[in-house]
Every structure is written in structure tokens, then in C-alpha cells.
Amino acid sequence: MTLRLHDTATRDVRDFVPLEAGRAGIYVCGLTVQSEPHVGHVRSAVNFDVLRRWLTASGYDVTFIRNVTDIDDKILAKGEAQGRPWFEIAYLMGRELDRALDAINVLPPTYEPAATGHVPEILELIGQLVTRGHAYPAADGSGDVYFDVRSWPAYGELTRQKVDDMEPAEDADPRGKRDPRDFALWKGWKKALEPETAAWPSPYGPGRPGWHIECSAMAARYLGPAFDIHGGGVDLRFPHHENELAQSRAAGQQFASYWLHNAWITTAGEKMSKSLGNSLLIPQVLKRVRGIELRYYVVAAHYRSHVEFSFEALDDAAAAFRRIESFLDRAGRPVVGQAEASGLPEAFADAMNDDLGTPAAVAVIHDQVRDGNRRLAAGESAEATAASVLAMLDVLGLDPADPAWAVGGASGDAKLSAAVDALVAGLLEERSAARADKDWARADAIRDRIAAAGILVEDTPEGPSWSLAEGGA
Incomplete structure (x- = not known):
């Protein structure tokens, strides 16, 4: 069975054909570590963790990259507001993110590059764009370097927009730009406003990377000029991913073959965010439910569907997962190793291969639990059914026997x-x-x-x- 993916770039459901047989390279845009992670933040991590686990179960050798943006206007502003070094904010919030992802059993990436650790690669990529005529240093002496969107005819291809219909890029003072839509690749150091620690030497003067160029440079560093899947939240499609695609292809790279985007978790119809004041921090949520129950809540929804968060829905999901655990307890919880796709129920595999159809996959699990309970009620053995349920849960990162869920481990008690x-x-x-x-x-x-x-x-x-x-x- 071939995995079919809803590719954001083509708007089509396409069969996944890797660039190299038996291998898959995935790049997912991680968080800007400027605040504590909330439920909306971790959805993307869980969704792409499921993709990774399914590809692994299907026999692929997966290289999974998830970056960290640890230098950014928001991080600098947070440090200034709190009277703390910006890098302390990034470090502490990065640790909070690690704890949150551990708590819901998100596997560590193969590599987790940080923007500040890849300034040489970023400057090299900027230099290539300048040489090719797709980028220019600002003429106003600011030290900024911009991507020239008019120089790349395909700009807008990911989101199917025309340049003239786009809003101006609000990432720098527009007075140094040839076009308001040009976006910053390098931000010159503002000596009066920014700490000296937030600047690196460059041919254009001291400064720091723009947001978009960071991901292009890190993806190329760890996956090469062409890789299989690029993922992230739907809010990153524009301008972040549009700009990544343009600058990487303008530099001569093929970049990603498939683009996948997960939808939001909303509250009162709005994207969950710190700025709206409606965020639900992970430690707070884990006082109400276990980490495995929170992960089940996220997994049970399709990655492309918007989820309106409520504690009632979360409690219902926790109760549903406890029913699965109750069956496993009664059936004896046979030990299973890493699931192989060939050993999974056909209906489950079909669901997962249909654009990661986790709602249908979870329904298969519950169908088998009901069948297992009927067997137990009739005095029959349900060991084979329990093994099948555990194999499916393992693919979704929900196996209760996984050591990651032990007390003091991923979820804790x-x-x-x-x-x-x-x-x-x-x-x-x-x-x-x-x-x-x-x-x-x-x-x-x-x-x-x-x-x-x-x-x-x-x-x-x-x-x-x-x-x-x-x-x-």
C-alpha cells in the first residue's frame, strides 16, 4: 500500500515517492523559543511525530530534522522587558519545550539544529543569492540584506499568490527595500537598541539572520539540496514557507518534494497563542490529564482539521483512552516490540496510508477493543486482539507499555x-x-x-x- 499525502504545494493527494528508495528526509519548522509551550504549540510536533513513526513502521530509514529558532525579534524584546539576556530566555524556554515534548512522548529529532549555531551556513547561502542577483544589501547603510522577490518569477508558487496582491513584509524598515514585499535575509545590528551579543560579523556588517533564511540553511545542511517532506503549522505557509521555497530554489536547490501543514488548535475560534491570552500551558493541562491522554486527544483528530479546544473534549478523550487501557489490563497486556506495518490490521494501515487518517485509524483500535471485550465476556482469550491493539498504539506513540510513559519519564504520574x-x-x-x-x-x-x-x-x-x-x- 502506498502512502498518499495531501501536498499543500500542489493541492493534490499524491503518492509518496521518496528521492532515495527506503529512505525519507523530513524537515519540520520548530518553535521560536520565546515563551512556554502550550497545547497549540505541541500539536505540530505530535502530528509529524506520527508521520515519522508511520514511515519507520512502513520500512523507511527516516532522518527527521526539527529546528529551534533561538534568535528573533520577539526573543530580544522578551529579554529587554525582563532585564535578562536574550540567550537566557531562549535557553530556558527551550528546556521548557523539551519537557513538554517529552511529556507527550514525542521522539527526539535525528538532529535539532539551532539558528545561532548555523550562522556560517546562513551567510554562505545569502552570499549565493547576492551573487545570483536574487538578493541585495540595503542602500541605506542599515546593514540589512533583502531577497529581491521581483527577481524570482516563481515567487508565490506555494500559496498561489501574485506579488502585487501580497502584503508588505513587515520584518524591517521598508525604506531600504526595492519592493515592500522584499524580506530580510540579514538584519543589521541596531547598536542603540540591541545588545552586542545579538550580532555576528558578516560581509555586510554586524547583524543576525532573518527568520526565513535560517530554515533554508539548516535544511540544506542536514538533508542536502533536495529532500522529501517539509512540514509545519498552516500559519507558516505564508510568508515563512513561501520565502523558504523561493530563496532555496533561487540558490539552485530543489528543496522539498512535498509540503504538509497541520491545522490549528483554536479557542473561541481563534488560533491559540500567548498574545491572545488564551494559551493552555502543558504543565497546567497535565494536572488534569496524563501525558498519554493529551497525546491521544491530539492524535485522534486529523492533522489537517482545525480543533476547537475544550476541557470537556479533553476529558472525553481521556476517558476513551482509559477504556482502551482497561481492555489491555483485562487481556493481560502482551509485550510487543516495534510495530511493523505488515503486521498491522489492513484497515488501520489503509487509514494511515490515506493522508495519515488517524481518526479512522483510532476507530479501528476501538473496534478491536470492542471485539476483545466480547471475547473476554465469553470466556475466550483476547491475547491476539490485545497484541494487535498494542501494535497500532505503538505506531501512534500511545503504547502504555512504552518506558517513556513510566513515572518520572515522559508523562510522569x-x-x-x-x-x-x-x-x-x-x-x-x-x-x-x-x-x-x-x-x-x-x-x-x-x-x-x-x-x-x-x-x-x-x-x-x-x-x-x-x-x-x-x-x-
């Missing part, structure tokens, strides 16, 4: 986490009261008591927050 959080919150309230009374000795003693338990406390504008120290209990 939700009740234990809630209890610890309540205890630490109580101590932090005592510390805040002591600070309000200017009883610094008592406040410091409470902080030392918390630190002795292997817990780090960070004072933020929103109040104190805590996390486990490296090697903490």
Missing part, C-alpha cells in the same frame, strides 16, 4: 505531579508573603529549602515559577 505542584506552590506563597513583609531572611530560608529538594525557582513578571533542577528528584 499526573496525581504525583499535582501533589508536588501544590506543595511547592504553598511554599512559594509563604515566600511571597515573607518578601512582602520584607522578611528577607525567612524568604531566603524558604528558597533554600525548595532548592534542597532539587527544585529551581525563577522570579518572573507573572510571579514565581518552578522546575526540577538537572538531576533533581
Whole structure:
């Protein structure tokens, strides 16, 4: 059976034909690490983790790249607002992201490149574009370098737009641009506004990379000039992915063969985001449900369908997954290894091969659970059915026997986490009261008591927050 994918670039469902037999290269745009990850953030990671697992189960050797944007206007602004170095913000939020993805059993990427670690490759790519006549240094002395959209006739091919219909690129002062739609490849250092640590030497003067060029350079570095699948959230189609495609092909690369985009998780019909104030941070959600239940909630929806988040729907999903676990407990939970696509029910494989049809795949799981329960009620063995259910769950990253779900591992114990959080919150309230009374000795003693338990406390504008120290209990 051939995997069919809904390619955003062609608008067609296409059979997946890899560039190299038996191998698949995937590049997924990761997060800009400027705030704590919420449910909307992790959806893309889960969706493309399922794609990776399905390709692996289907016999492909998968190289999976998911980048981190660790230098950006928003990160610099956050550091300025908090009086902290921008790289501290990026580092701490990157750790928060790692914890969130671990909590829902998202496999680590083959490589996870960060933008700041690839400035030489970025400058090399910019140089190629300048040499080919597709980029130019701004004439206003700003040190900016822009991609010349008029120089690339195919610009707009991914989203099927004409240049004249596009909004101006709002990534830099337009006075240095030949066309308002030209976008920044390199941003000159604003000495009066930006820290010296946010600038790297370049032929165009000190500065830092533009957002779009980062991904093009990192994709080429780890997957070469041509690779199979590029993925990300639907909000990245324009301008981010459109610009990636243009600059990479203008530099002479084939770039991605397939483009896949997951839809949003919304609240009140709007994209979940920090700016809307409606975000649901992962640690908060995991006080209500386990990590495996949150992952099931995300997986049960098709990656291209918009999901309106509600706690009622989340609770329903958790209850549905617990019914699966209950059957496995009663059937004895046979141990299964890594699933092979050939050993999976045909209906499940058909669903997954139909543009990763996880809703239909999950329905197959529940059908088998019902059949297994009937067997158990009749006094028959359901071991084979349980093995089949576990094999399907394994493909979706939902096998309860996976060591990643062990206490202290990916999900942790939700009740234990809630209890610890309540205890630490109580101590932090005592510390805040002591600070309000200017009883610094008592406040410091409470902080030392918390630190002795292997817990780090960070004072933020929103109040104190805590996390486990490296090697903490």
C-alpha cells in the first residue's frame, strides 16, 4: 500500500515517492523559543511525530530534522522587558519545550539544529543569492540584506499568490527595500537598541539572520539540496514557507518534494497563542490529564482539521483512552516490540496510508477493543486482539507499555505531579508573603529549602515559577 499525502504545494493527494528508495528526509519548522509551550504549540510536533513513526513502521530509514529558532525579534524584546539576556530566555524556554515534548512522548529529532549555531551556513547561502542577483544589501547603510522577490518569477508558487496582491513584509524598515514585499535575509545590528551579543560579523556588517533564511540553511545542511517532506503549522505557509521555497530554489536547490501543514488548535475560534491570552500551558493541562491522554486527544483528530479546544473534549478523550487501557489490563497486556506495518490490521494501515487518517485509524483500535471485550465476556482469550491493539498504539506513540510513559519519564504520574505542584506552590506563597513583609531572611530560608529538594525557582513578571533542577528528584 502506498502512502498518499495531501501536498499543500500542489493541492493534490499524491503518492509518496521518496528521492532515495527506503529512505525519507523530513524537515519540520520548530518553535521560536520565546515563551512556554502550550497545547497549540505541541500539536505540530505530535502530528509529524506520527508521520515519522508511520514511515519507520512502513520500512523507511527516516532522518527527521526539527529546528529551534533561538534568535528573533520577539526573543530580544522578551529579554529587554525582563532585564535578562536574550540567550537566557531562549535557553530556558527551550528546556521548557523539551519537557513538554517529552511529556507527550514525542521522539527526539535525528538532529535539532539551532539558528545561532548555523550562522556560517546562513551567510554562505545569502552570499549565493547576492551573487545570483536574487538578493541585495540595503542602500541605506542599515546593514540589512533583502531577497529581491521581483527577481524570482516563481515567487508565490506555494500559496498561489501574485506579488502585487501580497502584503508588505513587515520584518524591517521598508525604506531600504526595492519592493515592500522584499524580506530580510540579514538584519543589521541596531547598536542603540540591541545588545552586542545579538550580532555576528558578516560581509555586510554586524547583524543576525532573518527568520526565513535560517530554515533554508539548516535544511540544506542536514538533508542536502533536495529532500522529501517539509512540514509545519498552516500559519507558516505564508510568508515563512513561501520565502523558504523561493530563496532555496533561487540558490539552485530543489528543496522539498512535498509540503504538509497541520491545522490549528483554536479557542473561541481563534488560533491559540500567548498574545491572545488564551494559551493552555502543558504543565497546567497535565494536572488534569496524563501525558498519554493529551497525546491521544491530539492524535485522534486529523492533522489537517482545525480543533476547537475544550476541557470537556479533553476529558472525553481521556476517558476513551482509559477504556482502551482497561481492555489491555483485562487481556493481560502482551509485550510487543516495534510495530511493523505488515503486521498491522489492513484497515488501520489503509487509514494511515490515506493522508495519515488517524481518526479512522483510532476507530479501528476501538473496534478491536470492542471485539476483545466480547471475547473476554465469553470466556475466550483476547491475547491476539490485545497484541494487535498494542501494535497500532505503538505506531501512534500511545503504547502504555512504552518506558517513556513510566513515572518520572515522559508523562510522569499526573496525581504525583499535582501533589508536588501544590506543595511547592504553598511554599512559594509563604515566600511571597515573607518578601512582602520584607522578611528577607525567612524568604531566603524558604528558597533554600525548595532548592534542597532539587527544585529551581525563577522570579518572573507573572510571579514565581518552578522546575526540577538537572538531576533533581
